[in-house]
Amino acid sequence: MPKTLQDIGEFGLIHKIHSLLKKEGVKTPGVTLGIGDDTASIQPRPGYELLVTCDCLIDGQHFLSDRIHPLDLGRRAMVVNLSDIGAMGGNPLYALVSLGLKTDMPVEDVENMYRGFTIELNPFGASVIGGNITKTRDAIFIDITLIGEVEQGKLMLRSTAKTGDAILVTGYPGQAAAGLKFLLRSESKKDLGKHPLVRTYNTPTHRAREGQAIARSGYATAMIDTSDGFLGDLGHICLDSGAGAELIREKLPISDDLHQAALELKLDPYELFLQDSDDYELIITCAPENTAKIRSALASVSDVAVTEVGKITDSVGDIHLMLPDGTHQQITPSGWNHFSKRE
Amino acid sequence: MPKTLQDIGEFGLIHKIHSLLKKEGVKTPGVTLGIGDDTASIQPRPGYELLVTCDCLIDGQHFLSDRIHPLDLGRRAMVVNLSDIGAMGGNPLYALVSLGLKTDMPVEDVENMYRGFTIELNPFGASVIGGNITKTRDAIFIDITLIGEVEQGKLMLRSTAKTGDAILVTGYPGQAAAGLKFLLRSESKKDLGKHPLVRTYNTPTHRAREGQAIARSGYATAMIDTSDGFLGDLGHICLDSGAGAELIREKLPISDDLHQAALELKLDPYELFLQDSDDYELIITCAPENTAKIRSALASVSDVAVTEVGKITDSVGDIHLMLPDGTHQQITPSGWNHFSKRE
Numbered sequence: 001m002p003k004t005l006q007d008i009g010e011f012g013l014i015h016k017i018h019s020l021l022k023k024e025g026v027k028t029p030g031v032t033l034g035i036g037d038d039t040a041s042i043q044p045r046p047g048y049e050l051l052v053t054c055d056c057l058i059d060g061q062h063f064l065s066d067r068i069h070p071l072d073l074g075r076r077a078m079v080v081n082l083s084d085i086g087a088m089g090g091n092p093l094y095a096l097v098s099l100g101l102k103t104d105m106p107v108e109d110v111e112n113m114y115r116g117f118t119i120e121l122n123p124f125g126a127s128v129i130g131g132n133i134t135k136t137r138d139a140i141f142i143d144i145t146l147i148g149e150v151e152q153g154k155l156m157l158r159s160t161a162k163t164g165d166a167i168l169v170t171g172y173p174g175q176a177a178a179g180l181k182f183l184l185r186s187e188s189k190k191d192l193g194k195h196p197l198v199r200t201y202n203t204p205t206h207r208a209r210e211g212q213a214i215a216r217s218g219y220a221t222a223m224i225d226t227s228d229g230f231l232g233d234l235g236h237i238c239l240d241s242g243a244g245a246e247l248i249r250e251k252l253p254i255s256d257d258l259h260q261a262a263l264e265l266k267l268d269p270y271e272l273f274l275q276d277s278d279d280y281e282l283i284i285t286c287a288p289e290n291t292a293k294i295r296s297a298l299a300s301v302s303d304v305a306v307t308e309v310g311k312i313t314d315s316v317g318d319i320h321l322m323l324p325d326g327t328h329q330q331i332t333p334s335g336w337n338h339f340s341k342r343e
Numbered sequence: 344m345p346k347t348l349q350d351i352g353e354f355g356l357i358h359k360i361h362s363l364l365k366k367e368g369v370k371t372p373g374v375t376l377g378i379g380d381d382t383a384s385i386q387p388r389p390g391y392e393l394l395v396t397c398d399c400l401i402d403g404q405h406f407l408s409d410r411i412h413p414l415d416l417g418r419r420a421m422v423v424n425l426s427d428i429g430a431m432g433g434n435p436l437y438a439l440v441s442l443g444l445k446t447d448m449p450v451e452d453v454e455n456m457y458r459g460f461t462i463e464l465n466p467f468g469a470s471v472i473g474g475n476i477t478k479t480r481d482a483i484f485i486d487i488t489l490i491g492e493v494e495q496g497k498l499m500l501r502s503t504a505k506t507g508d509a510i511l512v513t514g515y516p517g518q519a520a521a522g523l524k525f526l527l528r529s530e531s532k533k534d535l536g537k538h539p540l541v542r543t544y545n546t547p548t549h550r551a552r553e554g555q556a557i558a559r560s561g562y563a564t565a566m567i568d569t570s571d572g573f574l575g576d577l578g579h580i581c582l583d584s585g586a587g588a589e590l591i592r593e594k595l596p597i598s599d600d601l602h603q604a605a606l607e608l609k610l611d612p613y614e615l616f617l618q619d620s621d622d623y624e625l626i627i628t629c630a631p632e633n634t635a636k637i638r639s640a641l642a643s644v645s646d647v648a649v650t651e652v653g654k655i656t657d658s659v660g661d662i663h664l665m666l667p668d669g670t671h672q673q674i675t676p677s678g679w680n681h682f683s684k685r686e
Contacts, residue, residue: 032392032498033498033500036502036583037431037500037501037502037583038396038426038427038428038430038431038501038567038568038570039394039395039396039427039428039430039431039433039491040394040395040396041392041393041394041395041431041493041498042392042393042395043392043393043495044387044393046389049375049384049385049386050384050385050386050387050393051382051383051384052382052383052384052385052437052439052472052473052488052490053381053382053383053439053473054439054441054473054474054475054486054488055441055475056441056443056475056477056486058443058477058478058479060480061477061478061479061480062477083381084381084382085381085382087381087382088380088381088382088384090382094395096395096396096397096488098397098398098399098441098486098488100399100401100484129395130395130396130397131397132397132398132399132486134399134401134404134405135401135404136401136404136481136482136484137403137404137481137482138479138480138481138482139479139480139481141443141479141484143397143399143441143475143486145395145397145439145441145488147395148382150384152386155375155376155384157376157380158380158381159379159380224381225381227381240379240380
């Protein structure tokens, strides 16, 4: 029988986590006090602003604990937060991890979750500096607060897109949405490897390095990650910038995998691209003459695909999809709306 | 019928919260970007370290949603975090609030929770600068990350108590433990007002101002808040300082209310004082010749009682209780151990 949290108790678990982080994590500069007191403490760098974000994953809502390995779950929970820091042009530094766990959970599963955190944090020299662990009788959850830094004045906002700007997107949104549908069909953990898009859903890729490079270039006017789905987040850019958008359907980057998946699922690939999907790509706007500069800023750190899909217009809140026959379709931003009736 | 979260949706709720915070909250200096983008952003003050803590309250574990008013719940969740910042000698500044809520929850209840947050934050000029809201089908939870600041080098640790130090405690620990027992006996929200100690449990007092004053004085050697119970947290001080402690039972500050409650509950008041209790008082250690200076530092900001209850010894991890007959009793630190079998 594997040891459970009940067997080793809260302080036993904290001790194990502490040891794991010491061995497998990195030391981040600026930490004046780490895990083990009432708070952690950091010494911020002069000339930088600190970015702070938190995102929470709940079993049954944002992941399915019987269909994801604990290590992947840890990675996924951290990626969601890394993506937010990256979308502001920032560099991730310090994580606080707050967990709600069940007493019968194997200790090894929690250790693997932390391993997942360090796998994602280590490449940035970032680390877990504190957190909280509590018992829950219900769905387990992982709530992470991530602190990053950005050079003063280099912050990338969602509210500063300009009429006429080109709209660019990294990668292939929609793949995670299809992956989730395959995952819901699978019957056990063993099925997980069966479809590449299931992997895309369970361990999405963040674009934090890409976001930093774009911010440094100074050529983007606005940026956001696609955590609310492509259309949801383009909607945030439009609404917050007091603008609209025109998308050209044939330019939307639909991957071969997504085309194939849409066929199998009998769904429209464009719907999968536009709607809720946990891909954590970036939407970037820039003056049309600067798209090549954005491309080369991205190419300096990553081989991610980047596609120009349309432009920002002056009709506030109005997003249009141009179809191949010259007609257009008005589309309403949706994105995750956790309490709406339609769910 | 009151409006529920399902009626107004996630973005409707965020909009309402944003408006409430604008109207009833304060503006904290240093916030370069508040709620509404992928992250918040702050500009730390030179010469200060930042303190970061997070604490999570789950329905059924840390509160009983049918026996606490949402405003008090908001206050309670924030107090728990203010207490941690205060125990380090810090000043609270920025809060991130991550909520797991049910779709059938009245919007007004969430607004009242935020009202509770602002009631606690406003006196410090502190504010909510971001967060996350997600749907849960199970127990609701409130997970708060609080960021504070402390002058460089003025951090108060738990690991720096010295042999021979006096042990001081603020207020009257144990009252919240008794309050919880009365609360569990009550049959409805209407009963809540019936016992003063129920109020002590539901809306505990933090000692953040007192903690700051003690840190500024420079006379304390170690400090901790009693979030794990008096004995649990004295145990943390001893273990982390490589020391032990000797307590004099007759000096433990047992309030008249607690004496009376112990009689009614047929429990030992000293047990209630020592064991798990959500009072959020401070344990302070200092050289014996400095106790008067600690008292006057406290008196400059607060009329809270402060009692000398014993001294730090050199027997590592060993805590003794001296009884009136001259004998002594060894007592083992416990404190909240969320996963242990005894719960």
